[in-house]
């Protein structure tokens with residue numbers, strides 16, 4: 001592989017545009033190809049971001065021998081088939097969240113990636129951001145002591161549209177897989193992957209989970225989260241320990257700012273690292289670092305972490321009366 005990483009973007013929806021901008025910004029990255037189910041969309045997307053190749057099928061993209069890694073940006077229910085297609089053609093994959101519909105699908109994909117010795121990572125960009133990494137560092141350095149509570153929410157109102165993937169159960173719609181995956185990823189990254197108990201309540205409408213509240217009980221701590229399409233939340237995350245707390249600025253999953261407070265509530269440290277582009281450059285850098293070092297999974301977001309989050313989401317969906 002040359003020093004430049006040739007990216008292929010599979011699907012040309014909303015997030016693919018954001019990601020394409022970050023690829024074009026990132027050192028050592030080239031937006032080499034894109035693919036859409038529609039030739040017109042592929043050509044338009046390719047022109048907009050200067051891709052060398054624009055394919056009118058995902059199969060053609062997966063088969064292109066000059067692509068080093070495919071970014072999968074289709075709806076959740078398509079990830080399993082799309083990622084498998086990439087693996088069949090020997091392609092490394094960075095796949096959008098939630099990585100699959102459930103942990104069983106994900107375990108199958110992990111097995112294929114391992115068998116074929118391919119790089120595989122969920123595009124959980126939050127875990128690659130400097131703000132998240134600073135919070136991990138403060139915790140590891142003992143600055144907040146033992147964690148007793150974590151709160152993280154992600155709700156914002158979305159107008160009902162029956163064609164939107166968010167409201168289509170057949171495309172993996174619903175708030176848990178779309179939004180809840182962020183607070184759960186944050187909570188588990190700090191409190192661990194084995195909550196003693198997972199309690200949840202869910203509101204179902206239009207055939208999908210419109211919102212849910214979840215409590216995770218640990219041996220000596222608890223965490224809470226709400227996620228949903230119905231209210232304007234402040235979308236903060238706070239990690240409370242015996243010696244202090246870490247508070248992210250609102251929209252913790254994309255913020256550049258995180259603060260450390262001592263146990264008297266006084267600001268002890270503040271970390272602000274403005275995004276270089278739109279924040280997605282950090283997961284691109286992480287994937288490229290892994291490829292350069294021939295690593296098959298990310299240190300910042302290992303497959304085992306993603307799998308445990310998927311398993312917790314399975315539990316929530318099994319216990320909470322979820323429709324999908």
Ligand SMILES: NC(=O)c1ccc[n+]([C@@H]2O[C@H](COP(=O)([O-])OP(=O)(O)OC[C@H]3O[C@@H](n4cnc5c(N)ncnc54)[C@H](OP(=O)(O)O)[C@@H]3O)[C@@H](O)[C@H]2O)c1
Nearest residue numbers: 011012013014015016036037073074075076096097098165
């Ligand atoms: N990391 C983040 O910040 C972030 C933000 C938003 C979304 N996401 C994730 O990214 C993925 C895509 O989200 P999005 O908001 O970009 O969705 P979107 O705007 O609906 O785009 C999804 C794209 O997937 C393709 N697709 C393939 N099969 C499809 C089908 N059966 N029905 C509809 N579209 C299909 C389409 O592209 P073509 O027509 O070109 O084939 C479509 O434009 C989801 O997994 C979502 O959770 C991540």
